[in-house]
Amino acid sequence: xxxxxxxxxxxxxxxxxxxxxxxxxxxxxxxxxxxxxxxxxxxxxxxxxxxxxxxxxxxxxxxxxxxxxxxxxxxxxxxxxxxxxxxxxxxxxxxxxxxxxxxxxxxxxxxxxxxxxxxxxxxxxxxxxxxxxxxxxxxxxxxxxxxxxxxxxxxxxxxxxxxxxxxxxxxxxxxxxxxxxxxxxxxxxxxxxxxxxxxxxxxxxxxxxxxxxxxxxxxxxxxxxxxxxxxxxxxxxxxxxxxxxxxxxxxxxxxxxxxxxxxxxxxxxxxxxxxxxxxxxxxxxxxxxxxxxxxxxxxxxxxxxxxxxxxxxxxxxxxxxxxxxxxxxxx
Amino acid sequence: xxxxxxxxxxxxxxxxxxxxxxxxxxxxxxxxxxxxxxxxxxxxxxxxxxxxxxxxxxxxxxxxxxxxxxxxxxxxxxxxxxxxxxxxxxxxxxxxxxxxxxxxxxxxxxxxxxxxxxxxxxxxxxxxxxxxxxxxxxxxxxxxxxxxxxxxxxxxxxxxxxxxxxxxxxxxxxxxxxxxxxxxxxxxxxxxxxxxxxxxxxxxxxxxxxxxxxxxxxxxxxxxxxxxxxxxxxxxxxxxxxxxxxxxxxxxxxxxxxxxxxxxxxxxxxxxxxxxxxxxxxxxxxxxxxxxxxxxxxxxxxxxxxxxxxxxxxxxxxxxxxxxxxxxxxx
Numbered sequence: 025x026x027x028x029x030x031x032x033x034x035x036x037x038x039x040x041x042x043x044x045x046x047x048x049x050x051x052x053x054x055x056x057x058x059x060x061x062x063x064x065x066x067x068x069x070x071x072x073x074x075x076x077x078x079x080x081x082x083x084x085x086x087x088x089x090x091x092x093x094x095x096x097x098x099x100x101x102x103x104x105x106x107x108x109x110x111x112x113x114x115x116x117x118x119x120x121x122x123x124x125x126x127x128x129x130x131x132x133x134x135x136x137x138x139x140x141x142x143x144x145x146x147x148x149x150x151x152x153x154x155x156x157x158x159x160x161x162x163x164x165x166x167x168x169x170x171x172x173x174x175x176x177x178x179x180x181x182x183x184x185x186x187x188x189x190x191x192x193x194x195x196x197x198x199x200x201x202x203x204x205x206x207x208x209x210x211x212x213x214x215x216x217x218x219x220x221x222x223x224x225x226x227x228x229x230x231x232x233x234x235x236x237x238x239x240x241x242x243x244x245x246x247x248x249x250x251x252x253x254x255x256x257x258x259x260x261x262x263x264x265x266x267x268x269x270x271x272x273x274x275x276x277x278x279x280x281x282x283x284x285x286x287x288x289x290x291x292x293x294x295x296x297x298x299x300x301x302x303x304x305x306x307x308x309x310x311x312x313x314x315x316x317x318x319x320x321x322x323x324x325x326x327x328x329x330x331x332x333x334x335x336x337x338x339x340x341x342x343x344x345x346x347x348x349x350x351x352x353x354x355x
Numbered sequence: 356x357x358x359x360x361x362x363x364x365x366x367x368x369x370x371x372x373x374x375x376x377x378x379x380x381x382x383x384x385x386x387x388x389x390x391x392x393x394x395x396x397x398x399x400x401x402x403x404x405x406x407x408x409x410x411x412x413x414x415x416x417x418x419x420x421x422x423x424x425x426x427x428x429x430x431x432x433x434x435x436x437x438x439x440x441x442x443x444x445x446x447x448x449x450x451x452x453x454x455x456x457x458x459x460x461x462x463x464x465x466x467x468x469x470x471x472x473x474x475x476x477x478x479x480x481x482x483x484x485x486x487x488x489x490x491x492x493x494x495x496x497x498x499x500x501x502x503x504x505x506x507x508x509x510x511x512x513x514x515x516x517x518x519x520x521x522x523x524x525x526x527x528x529x530x531x532x533x534x535x536x537x538x539x540x541x542x543x544x545x546x547x548x549x550x551x552x553x554x555x556x557x558x559x560x561x562x563x564x565x566x567x568x569x570x571x572x573x574x575x576x577x578x579x580x581x582x583x584x585x586x587x588x589x590x591x592x593x594x595x596x597x598x599x600x601x602x603x604x605x606x607x608x609x610x611x612x613x614x615x616x617x618x619x620x621x622x623x624x625x626x627x628x629x630x631x632x633x634x635x636x637x638x639x640x641x642x643x644x645x646x647x648x649x650x651x652x653x654x655x656x657x658x659x660x661x662x663x664x665x666x667x668x669x670x671x672x673x674x675x676x677x678x679x680x681x682x683x684x685x686x
Contacts, residue, residue: 105490150670150674154674154677154678155677156670156673156674156677157627157673159433159490159617159627160617160621160627160669160670160673161670161673163614163617163618163666163669164618164666164667164669164670164673165666165670166666167614167662167663167665167666167669168662168663168666168667168670170659170662171659171660171661171662171663171664171665171666172659172663174657174659174662175657175659175660175663178657178659286494286497286498289491289494290495293491299488299490299491300488329505329506329509330502330505331502331503331504331505331506332502332506333502334498334499334501334502334505335498335499335502335503335506336502337495337498338495338496338497338498338499338502339495339499340495341491341494341495341498342481342485342487342491342492342495342496345485345487345488345491345492345495346485346486346487349485349486349487
């Protein structure tokens, strides 16, 4: 190998490595570029559609998904997955809707959060202590939660109070026609997650457990404690997302958020969080949720059927995940 | 001592003992099923021929879905797109068979089976080529196949061929032997038993137990993984056809089959880590799950509690399985 060859190769390696590093370490930047492209495409396809009001509607739709995807991101950082977020979220929204007429909103929210936390606690004990695969544990938990919510539904069938007005206001109205009130909930929650992941010991433990559980244990972590706390947190996040989503759609149903589970995984994957654990963050996930929302609104404005949206979502996940895998495995 | 000890060890173990040990879990399930049947008869004395026949028809699609899942899980993967593949193949079958002469419907069934192979091949190729975790790929493909199913048929409809319906309805010879059970046994016998005994079947198990060891002993890892998904696609297509046969129509919206297939596989003694189990266990587990639900209605319990029970059973079985594995390791 001559020196010239070496130089050429190193140059090519440098540039591609630079790109790889960008995607690997700062996926948010290329994702925001992609989001921008999608917004431009939306405007080109339907001139005049992009407006402050449009942005508000997009944000309003993306907020519950982003919170749900935040729960998914945390679970995925530890190498797990939480498929019970849909059932827990729907149940929480439903419980509030049934209780708000009786004991009042505050009590209703408290009850819903407590039940969600209990479900998360059981999941966490299963995953952390009994080492049940998270996929199975959360799957089983979603069956349990759905079944119990259905039982509750039959008990409560007489007192159909409906989604509280407060949830409808927060979930679906825009301040000044631009800013959705749900940001009042989302911004603190998102700030808390971002801060916890970047700056707190618990955040680092999540990465540590996901990256190398044995190393984490040998360095004095107790992974079971981390996991129990994790699944309680994901259940609480799912409950908050459930409140907002029931307000957004003005529906209280025990299967309301089932269709949001797979998009929540999709948003986290697009955002650069590895399902194998140890890599990713919430920033990318937020942009991922926005991208998914813009894509589906774009498709709706094109008049394409729900079917096309699903196909495209699936294709996006595979392509993006494949791109990440290429970037990270050879970097 | 040194002389006598080998003599004792060399005494051949009775063959039945080996069979018992290897199939302990399946036999246990079978025993439980018998107990459950007796229990059913006790709480509902009228449970008889029609009950057994209804049970056999009801379990047919899920049993084949569980078979599809089992093949992939044995090879160390997971397929979350089975329910969607069933939806897609069922709508194709139902639209192609509606009001057609028998010859055409036979061709339609063969065509649908070929499509099943293609769907599985796409899944497998994506998993192998992109190196993205199988959970992500098949989750994404579940969107894609469900979307395509909606493009084929917007609302449930289509029709089944008469011969196909006659194939699963009613009984053969003794009225206690439902045709549906025979069809299931025949499908499993024709597809799985030769496969399990072949080189490829052995490769599935090898790949599932230890990918590196399998690679070093000459198993073509990518090819084997690919073929496991192809077989799953075939079983999913069979399940889709049986959905049409038992319900008379095709439904574009995926049922709960993906998640229930995972549950059945785990209950059926197939380790999620791969390399262990067979198809008999999952099929028996499907029967048990279905019978439990029937029993709940007989006991006038809320059927939603059956959902709870399924979730609890799933989780508890996995907990016990993990616990036993951990103890074995500790010893």
